Amino acid sequence: MSSISISTAAVIPARPATRSRLRLTARGRGVLLAVAAVPLAIGIAVAAISGGSAIAASDDTAGSFGTADFQTVTVLPGDTLWSIANTVAPTADPRDVIGEISRLNMLRGGALQIGQELAIPAQYAD
Template sequence: MSTISIAAPAVRTVRPSTRLRLTVRGRRVLLGLAALPLAAGIAFAALGGGAAVASGESVPTASFETVTVMPGDTLWSIAESVAPNADPRSVIHQIESLNALGASSLQVGQELAIPAEYVD
């Protein structure tokens, strides 16, 4: 009689995947690829920065005179005294803008810049 033997199929063990090893050349290539966005940004800044160069055109300067605030003075009274023929509201607005006044509170002895167009 013949015998039949049943054996379990042979199981092959799968070796873990090979670990990636970089050569010196591979490291240089990887470093170059990583540095590429930085190099592009520096090149863009260097080439595009020329637009910020001064154009050489003259810039109008603000000319003004100063007035010292006396006791009892208000912006309205100062505006009426320096520009009697102009609308005091527009003169006050220009004085506030020129002196960076926020709350329109004046101090005695304070120096206020008055636009030169209103000074004699």
């Protein structure tokens, strides 16, 4: 025969798992801030240096070659790049004219706003 014995063992509560928390001193926060700020400072310096040379190059280029005169067109309600291209250059392919107008005015996606001034490339100006 087998026998079963029942005992009353005391239940010991398990200790909660302790997480180690990162504790930064004032010096540690300063070092972390400096490490994070260095790439930002380098990016700003590079942008300032490259932007300054682009401005200087465009000023120098305009001085040596003269300024180009462009005709401007004001966008009216209902105007599209296609209708402006057909009006400005009726004999040219509108797709080519639209491409050149977009590049000259740095348009993205062909979105126009009423009252916007568009520069027309020199070969299509009257």
